[in-house]
Amino acid sequence: MLTINLIREKRDFISDRLKIKNFNSEEILDKILELDSRRREIQSRSDTMQAEMNRISKEIGSLMMQNRKTEAESAKENTYRLKEEIRELGEELGRLDSELREEIIRLPNLPHESVVRGSSSEDNVKVREGGEKPSVPADALPHWELIRKYDIIDFDLGNKLTGAGFPVYKGKGAKLERSLISFFLDEGVSAGYTEVIPPIVVNEDSGFGTGQLPDMEGQMYHMTLDNFYLIPTAEVPVTNIYRDVILNAEDLPVKNIAYTPCFRREAGSWGAHVRGLNRLHQFDKVEIVQIAHPDHSYKALDEMVNHVEGLVKKLGLPYRIMRLCGSDMSFTSALTYDFEVWSAAQERWLEVSSVSNFESFQANRLKCRFREKGGKQTRLAHTLNGSALALPRIVAAILENNQTPSGIRIPQALIPYTGFEMID
RNA sequence: GGAGAAAUGGCAGAGUGGUCGAAUGCGGCGGUCUUGAAAACCGUUUUCCGCCCGCCGGCGGAACGGGGGUUCGAAUCCCUCUUUCUCCGCCA
Numbered sequence: 001m002l003t004i005n006l007i008r009e010k011r012d013f014i015s016d017r018l019k020i021k022n023f024n025s026e027e028i029l030d031k032i033l034e035l036d037s038r039r040r041e042i043q044s045r046s047d048t049m050q051a052e053m054n055r056i057s058k059e060i061g062s063l064m065m066q067n068r069k070t071e072a073e074s075a076k077e078n079t080y081r082l083k084e085e086i087r088e089l090g091e092e093l094g095r096l097d098s099e100l101r102e103e104i105i106r107l108p109n110l111p112h113e114s115v116v117r118g119s120s121s122e123d124n125v126k127v128r129e130g131g132e133k134p135s136v137p138a139d140a141l142p143h144w145e146l147i148r149k150y151d152i153i154d155f156d157l158g159n160k161l162t163g164a165g166f167p168v169y170k171g172k173g174a175k176l177e178r179s180l181i182s183f184f185l186d187e188g189v190s191a192g193y194t195e196v197i198p199p200i201v202v203n204e205d206s207g208f209g210t211g212q213l214p215d216m217e218g219q220m221y222h223m224t225l226d227n228f229y230l231i232p233t234a235e236v237p238v239t240n241i242y243r244d245v246i247l248n249a250e251d252l253p254v255k256n257i258a259y260t261p262c263f264r265r266e267a268g269s270w271g272a273h274v275r276g277l278n279r280l281h282q283f284d285k286v287e288i289v290q291i292a293h294p295d296h297s298y299k300a301l302d303e304m305v306n307h308v309e310g311l312v313k314k315l316g317l318p319y320r321i322m323r324l325c326g327s328d329m330s331f332t333s334a335l336t337y338d339f340e341v342w343s344a345a346q347e348r349w350l351e352v353s354s355v356s357n358f359e360s361f362q363a364n365r366l367k368c369r370f371r372e373k374g375g376k377q378t379r380l381a382h383t384l385n386g387s388a389l390a391l392p393r394i395v396a397a398i399l400e401n402n403q404t405p406s407g408i409r410i411p412q413a414l415i416p417y418t419g420f421e422m423i424d
Numbered sequence: 425g426g427a428g429a430a431a432u433g434g435c436a437g438a439g440u441g442g443u444c445g446a447a448u449g450c451g452g453c454g455g456u457c458u459u460g461a462a463a464a465c466c467g468u469u470u471u472c473c474g475c476c477c478g479c480c481g482g483c484g485g486a487a488c489g490g491g492g493g494u495u496c497g498a499a500u501c502c503c504u505c506u507u508u509c510u511c512c513g514c515c516a
Contacts, residue, residue: 039474040473040474040475043473043474043475043485044474044475044484044485046474046485047473047474047475047484047485047486048475048484048485050484050485050486051483051484051485053496053497054484054485054497056496056497057442057496057497058442058443058497059496060442060496060497061441061442061443061496061497062442062443064442064496065442072496073496075496076496077496078496079496079497080496082496083496246471367472374453374454378471
């Protein structure tokens with residue numbers, strides 16, 4: 001959510017920047033400015049009347065104490081009309097507040113100055129590339145056949161228990177999954193992140209705080225009886241730890257890492273290219289989250305990108321880092337780097353991580369603020385997060401890229417975790 | 425699930441209708457003293473919105489778990505929701 005101050009002061013700048021995201025904001029901005037000036041006018045009037053009301057009330061109080069009942073009664077006469085007007089202004093103010101909020105919420109975050117406009121994912125900018133594409137035989141199997149061949153992930157069984165997109169990991173498949181989670185967490189902790197295990201069910205306020213609500217309502221599993229949501233990413237509970245929190249500047253950056261299962265309805269996005277592990281309703285992910293000082297948040301973003309790059313390197317996966325163009329970026333992000341790994345049998349790049357700086361966009365919803373040492377004023381912090389990493393496509397790439405006639409080779413870095421070198 | 429009690433500032437804890445944004449203590453910050461520190465003493469210390477305002481600041485309004493109500497006036501009375509604690513029941 002953009003701040004009303006920014007909108008007041010830099011209307012045209014905002015309008016220009018949002019064009020990079022192919023978002024036409026003219027009408028919304030005009031409406032916001034109009035609502036805002038009406039709101040302020042009403043508040044001034046209401047404040048003045050309440051001040052008057054408070055004055056009279058105090059007067060009545062002191063008259064009562066002096067036992068001057070008749071004077072007190074006549075003073076009361078003056079309050080009835082005032083009270084009614086205050087009530088009406090209060091209602092008007094409430095209406096304007098919520099209307100204003102509704103409009104502001106419709107505006108996406110401003111893209112960082114390095115973001116190009118673009119019209120699709122084709123226009124994402126390759127930042128760098130690493131690792132070597134493996135040479136696999138022409139008859140290399142895609143992962144959905146490999147998992148059957150070695151009986152390590154079972155979609156049919158998941159279908160029986162729940163439905164499509166809820167696989168069951170078995171034997172070495174389960175161990176591989178658990179090993180990757182531990183590996184990612186350990187790497188994060190070594191890099192200075194504090195591990196947390198948050199709830200995977202959140203309330204409406206949390207969903208709103210990080211921006212999934214109301215925009216992505218249909219993408220989350222909603223437990224209507226309790227009005228809870230299954231989290232689509234650990235970003236939601238972990239970032240919301242800092243909702244309504246005022247941090248000290250010297251405590252920044254705050255760095256958290258969390259493993260959670262993630263749940264996505266993926267309504268409407270099923271189709272080609274989503275076979276096997278490419279798209280699931282439930283999947284595992286390790287997420288890194290930082291709350292940073294606004295002056296250093298892009299340094300934090302670089303650090304996070306380097307961290308994720310280290311992970312894919314250690315796993316020996318060919319990867320590329322893409323800076324998303326405006327039209328491919330999320331509503332809430334100011335700058336996003338996507339990580340893709342090469343999937344040898346599918347011969348495609350698979351997105352395995354998205355690392356973003358949200359600047360103050362989430363923080364404004366969350367009311368996540370900080371105070372400079374010795375300072376009095378609070379400022380909005382910057383929030384960042386990134387997958388480090390999402391498991392299913394990593395598993396798919398490891399299976400496909402490392403297949404050999406004698407089985408699937410486990411990456412060196414994972415062997416201490418799996419305890420075996422081959423899936424065979 | 426049943427019965428009872430409670431929710432106040434960073435923390436502890438007073439406050440049962442009027443001058444209470446809130447005593448007091450602790451903690452924090454600034455200062456005096458000291459070579460330095462401690463102790464002592466003095467001062468200061470919630471957040472949001474609006475107006476004036478370059479900044480400092482000033483003025484007004486709101487907020488005592490959330491929401492609603494009674495009243496000229498609510499931390500204080502009423503309703504409701506949530507949470508916590510105690511006892512009972514059940515349970516991984």
